[in-house]
Amino acid sequence: MGADVGASNSTAALVAHGLSKRYRRKLALDQVDLTVPAGSVTALVGPNGAGKTTLSRVCMAFERPNAGSVEVDGVDPWKHRSQALRRVGYVPQSPAVYRGMSVSDHVAMARSLHSGFDSEYARRRIGQLGIPLDQRADTLSGGQAAQLGLAIALGTRAQVLLLDEPLANLDPLARREFIQVLLDAVRAEGSTALLSSHIVTDVEDACDRLVILGGGKVLLDCLLEEARQTHRLTDSDSPPPGATAVGSFLGRKGGKLTLWRLAVPEVGAEGAADVAAETTSLEDVVLGYLAAGRGTAGLQLN
């Protein structure tokens, strides 16, 4: 099997350097630099076509990057695919199930494929959600199928969980249950999760870090609290002092709103306390960057 390739950076679960991926004429990922700290639950947000799924696929060695590199728990998935995949639990966007095979069969299949798969753990998770083990998987509801996918990913006991928009087709209750199961597992195992989602309230409840992708680039990568504190929303075109425009979008009452990114003063400097006292809602921050990701003017990247 070869020597186990250890983590080169013990504090990072996922590291991407200058990662680029092109599909014919479309640049899906453009020089992406990203570090997901170990033990964090990171939200990956972006408009459709931003590159979220591509990033997941590159990390899973489904797609070969055109440039740059990525390491999952210190292992390059293209150079050492088996070892990388042993460190990752993956929940795809639309988890497909095998026709005519029961939930129990799916767990058995995972056990037969993945050495070290904890089928008891997976069954326990499934049982806690009230999903019958003998039920045919193709008769499960969308939420139940997503939970099955999560249970199997958790059963791998992987240190890194990659979840590619698993909540997209779930009702609010199913989403809440999904996130709760995820958080319980992550806290108990000390693992890292990278969760891509459009639904801001779920992100707020579950995640401690936020990465926003737009046009294949990383537009924002920071803690959730930092995102709230370092952005302002105004209904005028006049920028707050030292701020740069991020993007404009339509407010709930129909007026134009603009998100600004503040020049954050050092701790102790004049005005720093005032800045920290005011926060913008995460939803507004995300909307501003989503608008920017569609290509509206105003955003200058560092």
Next chain:
Amino acid sequence: MFARIQLTLRQHRLETIALFVLCGGLALAGVIEAWRLNSLNFPHSCLQDGRVVQYWYDGSSAPTACQLASKKFYDLVWSPDMSIVAMFEQILPFIVGIGFGAPLVAREIETGTAPLSWALAGSRFSWLLGKIVAVVVVMVPLLLVAGLAADVREGALVPGIDPHAMFDSYAARGVFFVFWGLAAFLGTLALGTIFGRTMPAVMVALIVCVFVRGLWEPAWTHTILRPFAVEADYQWGSADLFVYNSDQLYLDGKPWNGDLNQWFNEHQPAPPVMATPDASGMVPSSSAAVSNAQPVDFGPPPQPITYVIHGADYWLVTRLECAVLLAGSLFCGAIALFWVGRRKPY
């Protein structure tokens, strides 16, 4: 309508490409093989009843010019490439038909796009009819081209007979390509609509096609073609289609119900008187040896009457059989159109 056809073919581009490649390839292969046979310039004076008689040299005499030409001809006819082309002519329409029929509905159901399509279309009937028309519009001309090339190849195999005046492999060439293809297409479409899955539809369709094709000609000659058959002196290898022999035996034009073995025993010629060897011990092979034999001529023995369909009735038979194939195709298409309205889109 053109846009609809184009979109359907784009949706099934793998099958469309395969259709063009297979039909075009087989047509080209058929024409090439016909050209190779015709290039041998088999002398028409050597034809017997329009055919090239196969010749096996057995060392008893020098091969004649006709026999040498026949050997070259059949060396080509039995070559592996010619056999492969002939084999593909038997199966191409079925492969094309099954290839298009299976995914047309079943794949939409399998991939989950059926709810979207059926919701947008409003009428599932017109949705499916549009798809069928789109496929048929492309499939028919391409199969016709391949079928006509098979006719050309058959014509080269039997240089002295018009391929449309003989029944050699008649159900595996010409317009039959189109009608077999339609039957396989609509039959597999019906299966795919019922099963909702492509692979079972493909497998069942393949097995059904093998049975139908194998039983087709025997079934026709035993049933529908009988009333069209006429009495004739049938020779094996003629352009006529052998349909059946009468159960009744006839002798001198009258029904005869005796014991055939007894008749032969009563009518055996007397054994010839053997000539004595000459001084050298050789027995001359001249006819003098049987000069003492009694000449006999009992005429032909009791025989059944043979009923055939003459080669000139090729189009009659073709029209009949293709009409039945078309009727079967339309029936299967009707099943598909009916079932698509009733089934769930998943």
Next chain:
Amino acid sequence: MFERVWLTWKQHRFETGLVVAIGLITAVAALIEAWRLNSVGFPSSCLSDGRVPYWYDPAQAVTACQAAGQRFHDIHNEFDFGLVAEAGQLLPFLAGLALGAQLVAGEIDGGTAPFAWTLADSRWKWLLWKLVAAVLLLVPFMLIAGMAEDVLQGAVNPGLSAYASFENYTARGIFWVLWGVAALCGTVALGTIIGRASPTVLVALVICIFARGTLEPALNATVLRPLAVLELPRIHTPGELVVSSGGLYLDGQPFSGDLQTWYQDNETCTALAGGGTECHSPEQGPEDSSYAIPGNQYWPVVARGAAAMLAGTAVLAALGFFLVGRRRPY
């Protein structure tokens, strides 16, 4: 291991059922047809080179041999008999294609490949186990069918053992297994490229037909040629396999001259009493010889053919492994 195999069969239960059905139905049908032929009780004294001759002469009385032969051939010429006897031309392929198309292409088509390939320790191991499960299913059922076809072949030529005759040899016996496994591995490789199950089946079917039509000439020209012995004209052993022509021979010696000239030079002419001459060709001129393998070499021939086919199968399997490692799972 058993669980892995069982789950694969369960996952592909339609194809599993199809393979079992093909094997069992063919076996039963072949045995029934063999029994029907044997029930005719064709007298051994009437056999010719171990075969039932075919007489057709309406100008002669029907002897007891001919009557039995007629009953024998009436069964032999029936449509269902032909279907069973020729099953080996298509059914082993169908079994291999059906399974092979689903192993990889079916997973990609069905969207379950990401699930399987992310969980699997390695894609190679994943495919290897799937192939093991498929082969464990194919081999016994194809072998049953192939052996039953051997029994049928033995009944077709009552005086000739099926294992001492090359008649239809690549469509019976162990060749059912070989064709099935070759079709399986080839279809896996093809399916990995195409990524869709039903086009894979149809393209693979076309390729199988090519392979079926070219295998015997290819084997005859290559691995079997060394086993062939020159058979002088008019010398034939029952059940032999003719692999190539040996050229013309005359009186046991190779003949390379021109036939027309030889016959002209060797004809005898005698003067006729009434004037003129009568010329006769020699009784026997140069004849074709052949390189043939006698029937008692059945097992060495089968071994060589099997080795060649297994080598080809191994190449196809290796191609499948290579492609599955590089392919996207969607």
